[in-house]
Amino acid sequence: MKINQKVIEKIIHEVLVRLQEKPHLLLVYEGTKNQVKLEYLLSKLQDHWHVEVINSAEICHDEQLDFQHLAFLDGSQDLLARGGMGLMDTPGSKLLAKALHNGCPVLFEPSAELQWLVKQELGNVPERVKRYRAHLIRFKNQLIEFGVWFGEIESLRPSQHQYDRKVLTEKDLQNIESTEVRVSSKTIITPLAKDIAKNRGIKIRVDFEGQSYANW
Structure with missing residues (x-):
């Protein structure tokens, strides 16, 4: 079977055009890589986004990352607090600060330990625990004022x-x-x-x- 070179070139061109049309989403995860979860998310997002996945620990301080949207998968309490205070002394908080400086939309999906934060449910806990959780909620509200959106990564599906x-x-x-x-x-x-x-x-x-x- 003879391959038509023009047809191949046309297909390649259409694929490249589609990739260029998709907005660039940088998906950042912390800790151990959950390959199953990442593959599931990519299957849901890749039709609408050009997705790049990176571990925050692997980000070089002088690395220039190009993106239009930023999403943190399993965002930690450390990133929450540093972002709320405007600190940028870790790769993750520095990337968050860059996105906010450039006006890029940011989604923060809290880790399993911080899921209560999304619903702001303090729960049936001692008063001192409620005060501590209220303190963390203030960091969340501060980030919301900066333009950060709290929710699930999967909600980025078209x-x-x-x-x-x-x-x-x-x-x-x-x-x-x-x-x-x-x-x-x-x-x-x-x-x-x-x-x-x-x-x-x-x-x-x-x-x-x-x-x-x-x-x-």
Whole structure:
């Protein structure tokens, strides 16, 4: 069977174009590599993202990493506290600071020990433990003010949410886990909602008489 060189070149070109069109997501994990989990996440994300996976311990101080979105898998309490205080004395916290300086969307998926942090449930624990957990929540809230989004890495999968109310606010977007929100041309989008969408990498599509336009 004779191989058509032009067909091969066309296929390669289309693949390269698709790779270039995908936004670059840098997925950073700490500690021991969970190959099964990483392969599962890649299978869910690679259709929408150009994903690069790296261990925070392997990041060189002078390494120039290029990315558009940053996600921390199994983020540690150490990274949470350092990021909340604005420190950049570890590879992970330095990478986080770089992303925030450049206005890149950042997702922080807490480790198993910090899962309670996502729901802010202090639990049925002694008062001194509640005070300590409240202290950690302050670091979380500080990072949220900086533009960090707390959730699961898998929520970065492309998904669409049809919003049918008259006003789209920042609180509405904080409760939406989709990567794309469709609204009517009559929907009012508040300035804070636009900021939240930008920080979280959410695309807002406005429908005009059956046609859709990505405004944010």
